[in-house]
Amino acid sequence: MGRGLRWGGAFLLLGDMKIFPPGVFVVMGALLLPALPAQPIKTTAGAPRAEGWRSVEVTAGLDRPWAMAWLPDGAILITEKRGTMRVVREGKLVAVPVAGVPAVYSGGQGGLMDVALHPKFSENRFVYFTLATGAKAENRTELARGVLNADATALTEVRTIFQVSQAKEGAQHFGSRILWLPDGTLLLAIGDGGNPPAKLDGELIRKQAQNLRSHLGKVLRLRDDGTPAPDNPFAGRDDCDPAVWSYGHRNIQGLARDPATGAIWATEHGARGGDELNRLAPGANHGWPLVTYSREYTYFSITDERSRPGMADPKVVWTPCIAPSGLLVYIGDKFPGWRGDLFAGGLMSKEVRRIDLDAEGRVVGQQSLAIGQRVRDVRQGPDGFLYVLTDEPAGRLLRIEPTAN
Numbered sequence: 217m218g219r220g221l222r223w224g225g226a227f228l229l230l231g232d233m234k235i236f237p238p239g240v241f242v243v244m245g246a247l248l249l250p251a252l253p254a255q256p257i258k259t260t261a262g263a264p265r266a267e268g269w270r271s272v273e274v275t276a277g278l279d280r281p282w283a284m285a286w287l288p289d290g291a292i293l294i295t296e297k298r299g300t301m302r303v304v305r306e307g308k309l310v311a312v313p314v315a316g317v318p319a320v321y322s323g324g325q326g327g328l329m330d331v332a333l334h335p336k337f338s339e340n341r342f343v344y345f346t347l348a349t350g351a352k353a354e355n356r357t358e359l360a361r362g363v364l365n366a367d368a369t370a371l372t373e374v375r376t377i378f379q380v381s382q383a384k385e386g387a388q389h390f391g392s393r394i395l396w397l398p399d400g401t402l403l404l405a406i407g408d409g410g411n412p413p414a415k416l417d418g419e420l421i422r423k424q425a426q427n428l429r430s431h432l433g434k435v436l437r438l439r440d441d442g443t444p445a446p447d448n449p450f451a452g453r454d455d456c457d458p459a460v461w462s463y464g465h466r467n468i469q470g471l472a473r474d475p476a477t478g479a480i481w482a483t484e485h486g487a488r489g490g491d492e493l494n495r496l497a498p499g500a501n502h503g504w505p506l507v508t509y510s511r512e513y514t515y516f517s518i519t520d521e522r523s524r525p526g527m528a529d530p531k532v533v534w535t536p537c538i539a540p541s542g543l544l545v546y547i548g549d550k551f552p553g554w555r556g557d558l559f560a561g562g563l564m565s566k567e568v569r570r571i572d573l574d575a576e577g578r579v580v581g582q583q584s585l586a587i588g589q590r591v592r593d594v595r596q597g598p599d600g601f602l603y604v605l606t607d608e609p610a611g612r613l614l615r616i617e618p619t620a621n
Contacts, residue, residue: 324387
């Protein structure tokens with residue numbers, strides 16, 4: 217790391233002579249954070265290799281898988297981006313896809329995306345999933361619900377229970393992760409709609425992330441029937457959509473809750489650089505696109521501001537991007553040293569990134585579990601192992617196991 221000195225609360229990097237806001241500087245394209253009174257955030261570009269693990273292929277032949285959820289009998293539901301839902305049972309991919317999945321718009325980043333079971337699935341058999349609908353000229357993210365039959369071969373009574381308020385054009389930034397909360401409501405992450413030159417109502421569509429009347433660029437909190445939770449932070453205000461829970465997001469594709477602390481964590485994509493790990497809270501504004509560490513894909517500046525009073529700062533910023541997708545808080549017993557830590561999939565970095573948290577939830581380090589393919593989802597299975605989906609035309613389901621001592 218280059219030599220530097222602290223000046224006026226900022227860090228001046230000698231040689232490059234680049235000054236960034238307090239606590240942030242850039243070295244060789246890697247965004248780093250110097251020591252602050254709290255525990256310092258470690259390097260946010262590359263990370264040392266994690267030790268003591270191996271990946272084992274469970275099954276292959278998946279077509280760009282996006283997400284997974286475990287059924288009570290141990291079978292795994294897996295969504296494929298082009299619009300099919302598959303079942304893996306006892307390590308084998310069932311040949312025939314689940315029937316009853318509605319048509320999706322699978323252009324660009326859109327398609328069949330996240331999947332989650334209702335907390336009372338054993339009673340109602342409800343499966344929730346997100347999908348892009350429409351066409352390139354006009355599309356949106358929707359949340360649908362169906363009833364899975366006893367042998368997991370078909371969905372019935374499928375209906376859309378929520379759709380994003382505005383249709384958009386293009387094939388970018390749909391979100392969209394589902395996270396159930398202990399009170400039976402769910403969080404739903406929605407992307408900001410896309411990159412320039414995509415517009416809505418005559419201005420760049422990404423500005424919708426700051427528009428509280430819009431669903432774009434938000435985390436929404438819904439009841440299990442798709443209606444807004446009545447105690448949401450902006451409920452009752454005429455200038456806000458009642459579903460909004462947090463805002464100022466670009467494109468969240470990782471969402472997880474720590475059952476020990478109740479903390480809600482999210483990973484979201486930046487543009488050129490500036491991927492973020494955020495700790496979410498109801499009513500919080502996370503700044504996009506008014507404050508960001510990202511640059512345009514053309515390398516021009518989006519904004520010179522990295523932070524503002526009243527806006528929530530990220531806990532980690534990754535530059536270069538890892539393109540995070542999938543996120544979990546590990547609570548299993550197979551890797552005791554990893555308990556309580558975050559694990560984020562990386563599409564561009566082709567890894568799973570372990571984010572080491574201390575007892576107060578501060579980021580104190582990172583490690584890389586190199587996978588070698590684009591990682592779209594990472595989850596903890598009921599058996600305590602980590603499971604990974606690779607986003608490839610011949611995608612794989614992998615299990616992360618400890619190596620023998």
